[in-house]
Amino acid sequence: MILNRRHVIGTGFATAALLSAPMVWGQAKPRVVVIGGGAGGATAARYLAKDSAGGLDVTLIEANPIYTTCFFSNLYLGGFREFESLQHSYDGIAAGGVTVINDMATGVDRAAKTVTLAGGQTVPYDRLILSPGIDFRDGAVPGWSADEHADIMPHAYKAGPQTQLLKSMVESMPQGGTFAMIAPPNPYRCPPGPYERVSMVAHLLKQTNPTAKILVLDPKDNFSKRALFEEGWGRHYDGMIDWVGPEFGGGAVEVRPDTMEILVEGEVQKVDVCNVIPGQIAGKIAAIAGVTDDSGWAPVHPDSMKSRTDENVYVLGDSSAQGDMPKSGYSANSQAKVAAMSIRGELLGSKVFPAKYSNTCWSLIAPEDGVKVGASYEPTPEKIASVESFISATGEDAALRKVTYEESLGWYSGITADMFG
Structure with a gap:
């Protein structure tokens, strides 16, 4: 399967016109706070703002004003990319109607539904998305x-x-x-x-x-x-x-x-x-919020990415314990769209379609020698389960490996556009 920018952006579930419900005049907008501006958090914030057509008050909290992708950073190490090509600003997300706060989230009061920031600010929410990536064990x-x-x-x-x-x-x-x-x-x-x-x-x-x-x-x-x-x-x-x-x-x-x-x-x-590269656990704020278990990861409901601890909290990407999906940028992007759809359904009455997930991980071994592995997934009561998978074969010819590498470049352009606008 050839993946490009059109494919990645097209994995949204429907247009804002289909999914959004009209707001009642004079009613305060429901508030969604997203902690973590990576592949999960940035995608979720952008899709919530875009597909709600202004019906949601969306805030993204991210300590770093410039995001550097971990995916494709190995290519910088190998001399195939410039470091600046990995860096992305949140200007496009802000222009799309998301309030972007560059500060560190230091506390979550789930009873009061508030997030505390290092700078002293308290941010209220109706739904909270945690997508803080990893910390080290x-x-x-x-x-x-x-x-x-x-x-x-x-x-x-x-x-x-x-x-x-x-x-x-x-x-x-x-x-x-x-x-x-x-x-x-x-x-x-x-x-x-x-x-x-x-x-x-x-x-x-x-x-x-x-x-x-x-x-x-x-x-x-x-x-x-x-x-x-x-x-x-x-x-x-x-x-x-x-x-x-x-x-x-x-x-x-x-x-x-x-x-x-x-x-x-x-x-x-x-x-x-x-x-x-040490053993890993969910990003610290997930533990602070009290949604992780003894494994160090945050269990979620497979059909929505909603925390199994708190129905008002969602956990995306690397921090989640969800089943068969690998911890990858592609997975986080896919999960973000499911979570955003679920939240719009709860807060705006929009239609919620059955959750489907996908992932592909590309790797570069040498110049134009690219390989990949991936799968499609569906929720079961216990976990997100793999239903169909693929992997590059050993012994492939150089032309196919080159196509696979070029496919990965198209995916990077597509997913970063999907995340940041």
Whole structure:
């Protein structure tokens, strides 16, 4: 399936004329507050404002005035994109009728239906959407802390300065040096992401530091698109990449940031760059709001993305525990449209269609060597369930891989237009 801007934008459920109900004159507009301006939150805010035709008071709370996409940031690491191409403003969303507040949400009072901001402001809501992305699990990698060590051993799994730092470190590696990645346990943001990153780092090193080595220490027995990545690594970067699974110590790793060492089952390995991608949980505000469970994620109703804890709260994207969908930008965008439709139905009496979801994750292995995996999904009483899936095949010809890569470029243009207007 070829995806482009028209396809992404066309996945809205209907036009504003069909879905919106007229407001009663003199009646206060229902208030929807969205926390988090990424693929889930930005899409939800924009669609709520657009498809309600002014019938809803929509506020988007996002700490950063410029959003840097985590998806496609690996291509910046590989030298295929400029950093600025990943950055997007909220001007289009604001122009579409959304009140954009650049501040940090620090509290949620679900009884009073208010959100508290770091600046002291209190924002009331009738419905609240939480789409804060990820945070890191404390102690996930022994010896490493996001607060203390991210400038020495960057995670670069929240795009922005961390992404730039990691690239500068790779570019400054000594000839023949070692790049190490500590891969995360399931579940985590963008299942193919760490392995696309390995590919992009290998591409960069092949140009500038061809005798360098890449060591991947992984707590998982398997990973997304493994056969495709390993085929590509053998074809393009033969002898450069070593993947170490849990059987050989990949799940028993400690780091020493101050000395740039990693310990694998007690054996010390000196490295030049270490990319630590730790275990993950829902963005902090979801826990503050009291909608997460012992897993660290926020359970939701599969037919609406509504929190299982509070009927007035919705949780989108990476933070949600919803079933089979991967934690990806495409998933969050898809879920946002379902949630926006549900909220319009509750607050404006608009028609609510049966929920359907979709996702595709593209990865670039080498120049014009793109692969993908994806599925369509439907809600069941227990979870969002995969009903049909696809994946690139090993052994595909170069022409097809080029088309797949070009398809991903069209998707990026489409989804960012869909998010930001």
